[in-house]
Amino acid sequence: xxxxxxxxxxxxxxxxxxxxxxxxxxxxxxxxxxxxxxxxxxxxxxxxxxxxxxxxxxxxxxxxxxxxxxxxxxxxxxxxxxxxxxxxxxxxxxxxxxxxxxxxxxxxxxxxxxxxxxxxxxxxxxxxxxxxxxxxxxxxxxxxxxxxxxxxxxxxxxxxxxxxxxxxxxxxxxxxxxxxxxxxxxxxxxxxxxxxxxxxxxxxxxxxxxxxxxxxxxxxxxxxxxxxx
Amino acid sequence: xxxxxxxxxxxxxxxxxxxxxxxxxxxxxxxxxxxxxxxxxxxxxxxxxxxxxxxxxxxxxxxxxxxxxxxxxxxxxxxxxxxxxxxxxxxxxxxxxxxxxxxxxxxxxxxxxxxxxxxxxxxxxxxxxxxxxxxxxxxxxxxxxxxxxxxxxxxxxxxxxxxxxxxxxxxxxxxxxxxxxxxxxxxxxxxxxxxxxxxxxxxxxxxxxxxxxxxxxxxxxxxxxxxxx
Numbered sequence: 001x002x003x004x005x006x007x008x009x010x011x012x013x014x015x016x017x018x019x020x021x022x023x024x025x026x027x028x029x030x031x032x033x034x035x036x037x038x039x040x041x042x043x044x045x046x047x048x049x050x051x052x053x054x055x056x057x058x059x060x061x062x063x064x065x066x067x068x069x070x071x072x073x074x075x076x077x078x079x080x081x082x083x084x085x086x087x088x089x090x091x092x093x094x095x096x097x098x099x100x101x102x103x104x105x106x107x108x109x110x111x112x113x114x115x116x117x118x119x120x121x122x123x124x125x126x127x128x129x130x131x132x133x134x135x136x137x138x139x140x141x142x143x144x145x146x147x148x149x150x151x152x153x154x155x156x157x158x159x160x161x162x163x164x165x166x167x168x169x170x171x172x173x174x175x176x177x178x179x180x181x182x183x184x185x186x187x188x189x190x191x192x193x194x195x196x197x198x199x200x201x202x203x204x205x206x207x208x209x210x211x212x213x214x215x216x217x218x219x220x221x222x223x224x225x226x227x228x229x
Numbered sequence: 230x231x232x233x234x235x236x237x238x239x240x241x242x243x244x245x246x247x248x249x250x251x252x253x254x255x256x257x258x259x260x261x262x263x264x265x266x267x268x269x270x271x272x273x274x275x276x277x278x279x280x281x282x283x284x285x286x287x288x289x290x291x292x293x294x295x296x297x298x299x300x301x302x303x304x305x306x307x308x309x310x311x312x313x314x315x316x317x318x319x320x321x322x323x324x325x326x327x328x329x330x331x332x333x334x335x336x337x338x339x340x341x342x343x344x345x346x347x348x349x350x351x352x353x354x355x356x357x358x359x360x361x362x363x364x365x366x367x368x369x370x371x372x373x374x375x376x377x378x379x380x381x382x383x384x385x386x387x388x389x390x391x392x393x394x395x396x397x398x399x400x401x402x403x404x405x406x407x408x409x410x411x412x413x414x415x416x417x418x419x420x421x422x423x424x425x426x427x428x429x430x431x432x433x434x435x436x437x438x439x440x441x442x443x444x445x446x447x448x449x450x451x452x453x454x455x456x457x458x
Contacts, residue, residue, distance in 0.1 A: 063368055065375055073368065088354075089361040094368055117357070124353045125317075128346070131360040132318040138367045139292055139302065139323055142374075146294055 004030045004106055012053050014081045014126050022120070030106040035099045042083060042097040049086045051113035054078040057103030060182055062096040072186040074137075075100065075178045084127055087113045100182060145188050147226070151197040153187045155222045158207070158214070172216045177209075233259045233335055241282050243310045243355050251349070259335040264328045271312060271326040278315045280342035283307040286332030289411055291325040301415040303366070304329065304407045313356055316342045329411060374417050376455070380426040382416045384451045387436070387443070401445045406438075 004027045009015055015023060030053070035041060041052065041059065054076070061073040061082070073095055076082065086093050087110060108116070116123050140160055147153040161174050178186065180194045187194065201207045206222050208215040216222065233256045238244055244252060259282070264270060270281065270288065283305065290302040290311070302324055305311065315322050316339060337345070345352050366389070373385040390403050407415065409423045416423065430436045435451050437444040445451065 063372075065372065085361050085364060088357045089365075091365070094365050118350060118354055121347060121353075124350075124357070125347055128317045128353070128356055128360065131357065131364065132314050135314060135360065135363055135367070136318075136320070136323050138364070142371065143292075143294065145371075 004028075004032050008055050008104075009053065009106065011079045012055075012081055013079065014123060014130075015053075018120065018122065026108060026112070026116070029108055029112055031108075032104070032106045035103045035105055037099055037101050039099045040096055041099060041103075041105060042093050042095070044093055044096045046086075046093040048093070049090065049110035049113065050083060050107040051087050051110075051116070052081060052083045052097075053106040053108075054080050054082065055104040055106055057099060057101045057105075058176065058178075059097050059103060060100050060178075060185075062098055062185075063094070070096075070185055071188065072182055074134075075182050075186060077176050078103070083107075084113075084117065084130070087117060088127070100179070150187070150189050150193045151200045152225050153189070154183070154194065154197040154201060155206070155225050157183070157187060158216060159219070159222055159226075162219075172219065174214045174216065175212065177212055177214045233257075233261050237284050237333075238282065238335065240308045241284075241310055242308065243352060243359075244282075247349065247351065255337060255341070255345070258337055258341055260337075261333070261335045264332050264334055266328055266330055268328045269325055270328060270332075270334060271322050271324070273322060273325045275315075275322040277322070278319065278339035278342065279312060279336040280316050280339075280345070281310060281312045281326075282335040282337075283309050283311065284333040284335055286328060286330045286334075287405065287407075288326050288332060289329050289407075289414075291327055291414075292323070299414055300417065301411055303363075304411050304415060306405050307332070312336075313342075313346065313359070316346060317356070329408070379416070379418050379422045380429045381454050382418070383412070383423065383426040383430065384435070384454050386412070386416060387445060388448070388451055388455075391448075401448065403443045403445065404441065406441055406443045 006020070006023055006027055009027050009030070010023050015026070042048070044064065056078045058075065058077045059082070060075045062070050063073050065071050082097060117127055118124065144153055144156040144160065147156055158174065162172065180191045180198070183194045184191045198207070198209065202209065206216070206218045208217055235252055235256055238256050238259070239252050244255070273293065285307045287304065287306045288311070289304045291299050292302050294300050311326060346356055347353065369389055373382055373389065376382040376385055387403065391401065409420045409427070412423045413420045427436070427438065431438065435445070435447045437446055
């Protein structure tokens, strides 16, 4: 097992600015794994309660719809943590977590995770703030899925990536865009429909793709689309 | 302003088993209000950050869909708390809260609420556990709304009211059922469709209504409905 550097863990937003001794001790008790694209890090209904730190790469959180199709709840990028729900409430995992790229992952035992979450006030506060953000995003996402038109659903999603309260007047770059496949399972449609929606928004001059980055070229225009829906 | 008894506050699950001195001091700093059915306790986008305790009655949490129609996110009964999201993240209120019955409500200032939530470890833990429950319920609710058939949507909702992990073999009573109007805005349909769904499930012997109580008479049957959908 590879030793984990202090720096790797200290870059995780949940852990930044914690006392050095605490991060050092966490680094020593971490289990570190390299996972390949497509690997499952958590399976649905798992009863494991480890807390995970995504050191590099991207993962998708997956649920199943009633027809047994996978739907994406979220797509998240390093550096971040995941898996705190089962630590907090002790129930089986609500979602599967699958690597969408090669990832480096560290994890701590349920006991260490509980101590971290419940006994370090700064961590408790951050966990609450993250959960609050998840609840607000879920409410917004429900509105996104109500859009009948897929281009409008994509526009809604893109606007949802802007920081809360941001009212940009210039163009904005979204880095590490999820793949069209992931956007499909996130937005309740197919990869093909997402591809057509991208073409439509590009042709209308609202967005411009460059590799894994996407530029929102006309934010007011995107907002206008939604008002007309 | 009416004084608040120790007992009223100590029955709130967020506060049970806290030190007497703490509950006493909270009781003294509470603002107590009687609200009538239909009154708004919180308006959407409010920037107030008070924390509320529902001492008696029932409230609905309301959001707006893209067409400007009100949709219910949840319907909750006393004794409970609400409004912690804005205390935790400082953003405007994500949902409106409206009394569905006459209610007695106590509330504490943002400063007292922050101290309570962040400085009392048992309260921090309970806030996290409540938020975890909200996140899991939202995920389930999204599946409920995917049901095309309204009777199946209602069946899904009713099964969702059973405690997590419960596998009852006998009939179960759900007390304080929301009104058909509230079920309509919760389940994305009209009061009339909910009324028809109740009749259908009753005629098929799955449920029996008695006043504000509802008996699930055939839980396996309700589950079977959903598998056939």
